[in-house]
Amino acid sequence: MIQSTLSIIKPDGTQRNLIGKIVSRFEEEGFEIAAMEKRQLSLREVEGFYAEHKGRGFFEELTTYMSSGPVVVMVLRGENAIDRNRQIMGATNPKDAAEGTLRKLYAQDIGMNTVHGSDSPAAAEREIGYFFPKTAIF
Numbered sequence: 001m002i003q004s005t006l007s008i009i010k011p012d013g014t015q016r017n018l019i020g021k022i023v024s025r026f027e028e029e030g031f032e033i034a035a036m037e038k039r040q041l042s043l044r045e046v047e048g049f050y051a052e053h054k055g056r057g058f059f060e061e062l063t064t065y066m067s068s069g070p071v072v073v074m075v076l077r078g079e080n081a082i083d084r085n086r087q088i089m090g091a092t093n094p095k096d097a098a099e100g101t102l103r104k105l106y107a108q109d110i111g112m113n114t115v116h117g118s119d120s121p122a123a124a125e126r127e128i129g130y131f132f133p134k135t136a137i138f
């Protein structure tokens with residue numbers, strides 16, 4: 001099934017000039033880049049985006065970090081895109097990430113883990129809508 005999913009290159013990825021490598025990987029994996037924008041997110045925008053994690057011990061660290069520098073938000077489209085993107089990303093903690101995954105290759109620690117990806121169809125729909133109007137997705 002063709003799906004769309006939200007991907008974010010986090011501040012540690014943009015800071016280390018990894019945008020091209022990560023976007024190339026997605027295209028090589030057969031995804032279309034259906035939308036893409038470099039953005040500086042406000043703390044409030046990040047808090048809304050990660051609302052499901054409110055109350056967790058790492059929430060403040062996560063939201064401060066995600067608003068600390070520019071990110072690249074993208075819509076990836078392709079076969080089974082939601083699960084396949086999660087597989088390409090690898091585990092949340094790079095110590096647990098499989099060989100060849102983006103987080104194994106690039107992530108620094110469980111917080112600065114370089115990429116975000118929607119984890120379910122409902123999350124993908126909400127997260128894509130959070131950043132992109134339908135008219136900005138091609």
Ligand code: ADP
Nearest residue numbers: 058061062091092110111112113115116117119
């Ligand atoms: P994922 O990004 O793999 O879906 P989660 O949704 O569980 O992971 O967490 C969202 C993000 O919060 C993670 O990608 C990571 O940046 C951060 N995070 C999760 N757990 C921790 C933790 N224990 N300490 C610091 N940051 C964390």
Ligand code: MG
Nearest residue numbers: 116117118119
């Ligand atoms: Mg998640």
